[in-house]
Amino acid sequence: MTVTVRDAAGQPVDAATLEIQALMAHPGMAPVIEPAQGQGHGVYAAHLQFTMAGDWDVLVTGRLPDGRRVRQRAAHLSVHAAD
Amino acid sequence: MTTPPSTSHGTFQGTDVLRWPVVGLLLRWRHFRTALQLVLLAVAVVIVVHGFIGPEIASANLATVLTWVHYRGLLVVALLAAGNLFCTGCPIIRVRDWARRLHVPTRHWPKRLGGKWIAIVLFAAVLFTYELFDLWSLPRGTAYLVIAYFVVAMGVDLLFTGASFCKHVCPIGQFNFLTSTVSPLEVQVRSADTCRSCHTADCVSGHRPGGRSTPIVQRGCELGLFLPAKVGNLDCTFCLDCVQACPHDNVALGTRAPGVELADANRRSAIGRLADRPDLVVLVLLFVFGAVMNAFGMITPVYRVEQWLTTMTGGAPEAVVLGILFVAVIVIAPIVVVGGAAVATRIVSADARSPWRITARYVYALVPLGVCLWTAHYAFHLLTGALTVVPVTQSAVIDLMGWPMFGEPLWRWAGMRPGKVFPIQLGFAIFGAVGSIGVAHLISLHDHPKRAVRATMPWAIAIAIITVAAIWVLFQPMEMRGVGFGG
Structure with a gap:
């Protein structure tokens, strides 16, 4: 999964410390959390391996280069079991 | 006795x-x-x-x-x-x-x-x-x-x-x-x-x-x-x-x-007497078969069944499809399984009471199984997610106070792995079945002292059917859907 971080002016933000969190739609289930690696031009990538089928909320969390905390919802995914 | x-x-x-x-x-x-x-x-x-x-x-x-x-x-x-x-x-x-x-x-x-x-x-x-x-x-x-x-x-x-x-x-x-x-x-x-x-x-x-x-x-x-x-x-x-x-x-x-x-x-x-309370009889049936339905709603096969029902009904709304599923599990299944056990008890124990009266007497034997099925389900969520309250509380405090008074949220904290909980769930299901058969036999010892084992058998079979169905549900891969923030 890749996410792109931009500032208020639309400029890409590099050097942020981010991770991608996938939280199950049902509370109380173990999350999938992976660090997001900077790819340049504000792009960050992480490989997520979902542990079960169902609906997942994907969030980007961490800190921006200026120290500000970020916790942003990124996607809502429906993961289906492989047949 | x-x-x-x-x-x-x-x-x-x-x-x-x-x-x-x-x-x-x-x-x-x-x-x-x-x-x-x-x-x-x-x-x-x-x-x-x-x-x-x-x-x-x-x-x-x-x-x-x-x-x-x-x-x-x-x-x-x-x-x-x-x-x-x-x-x-x-x-x-x-x-x-x-x-x-x-x-x-x-x-x-x-x-x-x-x-x-x-x-x-x-x-x-x-x-x-x-x-x-x-x-x-x-x-x-x-x-x-x-x-x-x-x-x-x-x-x-x-x-x-x-x-x-x-x-x-x-x-x-x-x-x-x-x-x-x-x-x-x-x-x-x-x-x-x-x-x-x-x-x-x-x-x-x-x-x-x-x-x-x-x-x-x-x-x-x-x-x-x-x-x-x-x-x-x-x-x-x-x-x-x-x-x-x-x-x-x-x-x-x-x-x-x-x-x-x-x-x-x-x-x-x-x-009053439990056997004279039709409302309690219905409550017990809802309690027991509702436990199976509630767990069934969280596994992969339920979505395939819903899709099949949607197709069969020509694209009926979800409420209708779910309603059909509910009627099948908490109305028809109890009538077949419990009604069948009552009729069988009437025959094998030469019980003169109507199948309804026999049901109203024996249905309470299903309660231990129902309790253990609910426990197997709820214990799963508690044991796999007991620690999730910690990071969620930490996060809530940050939202409220603006700074991590209780530290940065430990989002990896959750609980036991689902696979480790399964033997506990299985144990509860079997324990409940044994308890229910025990209560059914106590009822038989009172109502049919000379034919107690024969009178209990149909209920033991009914309890075994419900238990096998519940264990099958527990064995299935979980698939928890939710509307989430995406609507």
Whole structure:
């Protein structure tokens, strides 16, 4: 999964410390959390391996280069079991 | 064989928890219930507040985490380890008691609305809407549900006297009453002789230290349970008002054999005979088959069944498809399985009673299995997600205070791996089945002393069918859907 971080002016933000969190739609289930690696031009990538089928909320969390905390919802995914 | 001994008819001989050094003192403390209620009221406030102002993500909101993971899990743990402690600490009753200082109800609950029928409809409605709207994934929906619960309870109990809401309306209360039939503790009479010499019945009518013309200073049982005639835990909220009201200190919170009361055919105070209560029969069936349905709603095959039903019905809305599924599992399946067992018992034991009367006698044997199936489900969520409350609380504090007073959220904290919990779930299912067969046999020993084994066999087969179905559900891959923030 890749996410792109931009500032208020639309400029890409590099050097942020981010991770991608996938939280199950049902509370109380173990999350999938992976660090997001900077790819340049504000792009960050992480490989997520979902542990079960169902609906997942994907969030980007961490800190921006200026120290500000970020916790942003990124996607809502429906993961289906492989047949 | 005679009727299995009811637990409150003789002189108490078990262990009285009220006499224990520390725990006993705490339980007998006049303000014990209030203290417990205030704790749970604080939790309810947190649920409502965070449900509205917290993130719209179920796994990151205290409303959904505390309600659907911790409350449900701890509720069954408390019921199996001790008794109906969550009714004891019900925060709604605390607020209701405050409200009754301003407005004292005078009406009695209408007789035509007696029994558990309203609670049964609400219980079924909660199970249905839980699946239809994916309530577990909705923090605000959960907060609204809690508020609605308070509002309805207030409305009922400010209009009608006693614990009308608890006895006739509250679906959680009925769940707790049924589950508490397999609890190890029961409020009991210490000495039957003392009750026989008592002429004031303070345990049910309230304590008036100055006689009948003086005001009540301690209320008696709001659910109308007269202790000398009380059998088992049904309708008992463990409020311990009777302990406080009895002027003879003749009430025990005693140990007993869990589940035996389900075979007791005696008339019970404020309940009557179990076999004469069609509402309780329906409640038990809903309780047991609802446990299977509730777990079935969280596995992959259910979505394939729903898709197939959607196709078969020419694209019917989800509510209709889910309704068909509910009717199949909680109406048709009980009629086939339980009705079949009743007919078979009638034949093999030469029982002259109608299949309905046999059902009304034996259906209570299914309760231990139902309890264990609910426990297997709720224990899964509690054990796999017990620690999730830590990062969610840390995150909520950051949102509230603006700085990590309790540290950065430990989002990796969750609980046991699902695979590790499965043997525990399996154990509960088998344990419940064994308990249910045991209760069925107790009933057979009473009703068919010469053909007890034959009379039990159909029920053992019915219990085995339900258990195998439940274990199949537990074996399936989980697939938890939810509307999430995406709508």
